[in-house]
Every structure is written in C-alpha cells, then in structure tokens.
Amino acid sequence: MPQLWPNSSHFCPMYGQGSTLKHVVLGKVPSTQAWAHANPEQWNPLGWTAISADSQSQGQGSGGTTWTDVPGSSLLMTLVSPELQWSSAFVFVRHAQASLVIVEWLQSLGYKAQLKWPNDLYLHGLKLGGFFTEAYWQQNRCTRWFLGLGLNVQAAPEGCAFLAGLSLEGLVEQTAEMLTKALDAPLPSDVLDRYTSHLMGWQVLGTFKDNASGELLQATPRQLSPDGRLGLELLQGGLRWVGHKELEWSISPESPENS
Numbered sequence: 001m002p003q004l005w006p007n008s009s010h011f012c013p014m015y016g017q018g019s020t021l022k023h024v025v026l027g028k029v030p031s032t033q034a035w036a037h038a039n040p041e042q043w044n045p046l047g048w049t050a051i052s053a054d055s056q057s058q059g060q061g062s063g064g065t066t067w068t069d070v071p072g073s074s075l076l077m078t079l080v081s082p083e084l085q086w087s088s089a090f091v092f093v094r095h096a097q098a099s100l101v102i103v104e105w106l107q108s109l110g111y112k113a114q115l116k117w118p119n120d121l122y123l124h125g126l127k128l129g130g131f132f133t134e135a136y137w138q139q140n141r142c143t144r145w146f147l148g149l150g151l152n153v154q155a156a157p158e159g160c161a162f163l164a165g166l167s168l169e170g171l172v173e174q175t176a177e178m179l180t181k182a183l184d185a186p187l188p189s190d191v192l193d194r195y196t197s198h199l200m201g202w203q204v205l206g207t208f209k210d211n212a213s214g215e216l217l218q219a220t221p222r223q224l225s226p227d228g229r230l231g232l233e234l235l236q237g238g239l240r241w242v243g244h245k246e247l248e249w250s251i252s253p254e255s256p257e258n259s
Contacts, residue, residue: 019174020046026053028071032078033132033148046126049080050176059150073155073162075171079179086142092118092228094183096195098147101182102129102175111163115198117221118228118244119124121151122200123161128152147179150246165259196224201249205235209248217247 022044029035032051034190036043043049055071069076086094099115106113106121114122121129132148152162153171201221208217219240223231232240 015178020044020138021173021180022049023048023173023176024049024051025049028055028057029053030057031059032076033058033134033146036078036080036146037134043080044082048176050077050172050181052077052082052172056150058179067077069150069152069158070155070157073153073168075149075151075153075168075175077149077172077176079149081145081147081183084142084145087147088098088137088140088142089226090187091133091142091145093187093226094145095131095147095228097182097187097191098133098149098179099131100191100194100198101178102131102149102151104194105175105178106163109166114200115195116200117224117230117249123163126159126161128156128161129164192224192226207250208232208242209250211246211248 022042024042026032026035032053035053036051037051042051042198053076055069055074056076059069059076095118099121103113103115103121106123111123113128116122119131120127121131124201129149129151132150134146135142136144152160153166153168154162156162199221202246203220205218205220208219209215210217217232217233217240218235220235222233222239225231225241229241229243231243234240
C-alpha cells in the first residue's frame with residue numbers, strides 16, 4: 001500500500017472524460033465527511049473531489065451512527081460533487097445509483113455482495129461497508145452532494161466482512177472514477193429496479209420494529225419510492241410507507257436469499 005501522508009493532494013485524469021478528479025489523501029482523521037465539509041477550499045473547481053484516509057476515529061454513518069475500521073485496511077472515502085442542479089425528487093435515486101456501481105462491481109469480481117436498504121453493503125450476511133450521503137440545498141435543488149463510502153478490504157472489525165484477496169493499491173482512484181463516470185452520465189431509467197434486485201430481504205416476509213412505538217410488524221417489502229421510502233405490505237393487510245430510521249429491519253443471515 002502506498003504511504004499516506006497527513007495531507008496531500010493530486011489531480012488524476014478521469015477515465016474517458018476531459019475533466020479531472022482531484023484526490024486529497026489524508027492519514028488518520030476523525031471523518032473524511034467532516035473534513036470535506038470543513039475544507040471547501042480543497043474542493044476541485046473543475047469537477048469531483050475524492051478525499052480518502054488511512055483511518056477514521058469518528059467515521060460517520062447515517063442517523064448519527066459511526067463507522068469503525070481497522071487502520072490501513074479499508075477504503076475510506078468521501079466524494080464531493082461539483083456544483084449541481086439536481087432535482088430533490090431524484091437525490092435518493094443518485095444514492096441508489098452509486099450503491100449499484102459498487103455492488104455490481106464487487107459481484108463482477110466474484111464477491112456475493114448485497115445491499116441492505118438504504119445504506120449498507122453486506123457479504124455472506126455480515127456487514128461489509130456502507131454509504132453516507134449529504135447535500136447542500138437551494139430551494140428544491142441539490143447544489144452540492146457528498147458521498148461517503150466505507151469498505152472493509154484487507155481486514156474488518158469482529159463480526160464484519162472484508163474483501164479477501166483484493167488489494168488497496170489504486171483502489172480509491174479506481175472506485176472514484178467508476179462512481180463519477182456513472183454520476184456524470186444521464187440517469188438510467190432502471191436504477192430503482194436494479195437497486196431492489198440486489199436488496200437483502202426484498203419481496204420476502206420479514207420482521208420490523210417500529211422505533212416510535214416498539215411494535216413488531218410482519219411485512220413484505222414490495223415498493224421503493226424515488227425519495228427512498230420503503231413500501232411494506234403488512235401481513236394483516238394494507239401498505240405502509242416508511243422512511244429510514246422509522247423501522248428496524250431484522251434480516252437473518254441464514255435465510256436463503258442472503259446466502
């Protein structure tokens with residue numbers, strides 16, 4: 001693995017495009033996502049910025065959760081977009097698109113990776129990594145987008161999965177180029193269909209806990225809206241739409257669809 005200096009940066013050409021991708025390389029930081037927000041002067045004025053680190057002490061997840069890594073063994077990166085004018089209705093679809101880029105790439109390498117709605121990557125029923133997206137807004141338009149990605153590559157905390165046999169050498173640049181190439185292209189019409197096809201527990205009766213009431217629900221995930229809400233077909237009848245953190249979704253690693 002190349003040495004990671006406390007703070008260095010370089011520009012690398014994006015595959016198949018005339019613009020450039022700026023790569024800021026950090027050592028150990030609290031969070032690449034927090035660093036990205038705190039250092040706007042480091043954002044690439046010509047395109048995307050990839051900010052990577054050797055280790056994070058306070059890696060951020062959605063809903064205030066944290067991400068733990070084995071130092072020097074993970075892909076830890078935040079992508080900062082150029083200035084955008086994305087419609088608010090499709091920001092989650094871009095999140096789903098980024099998730100697809102990673103899960104389909106891993107599957108092409110022979111890893112049986114899956115997605116867990118809305119932010120997680122799993123391998124053989126164990127957490128492999130996750131995504132954390134944030135945005136700056138002007139009225140109903142996303143003007144800047146932040147995509148955090150954590151991926152256990154050469155080692156993982158106890159109880160988590162990692163990508164045995166995959167090298168970290170050049171992985172940040174490769175991953176950033178795949179993601180930015182997809183995100184700069186027109187949005188495919190089949191993103192949500194492809195995304196749900198890779199979801200653990202999709203179209204399977206499962207157990208959900210209502211975080212407000214503590215009630216346990218039996219329901220089957222049937223639909224996904226462009227804003228990321230999950231449509232659950234309740235066992236007792238009816239359809240309930242839920243957002244992230246409204247419910248806890250219990251998925252058994254031993255269930256057939258997760259093998």
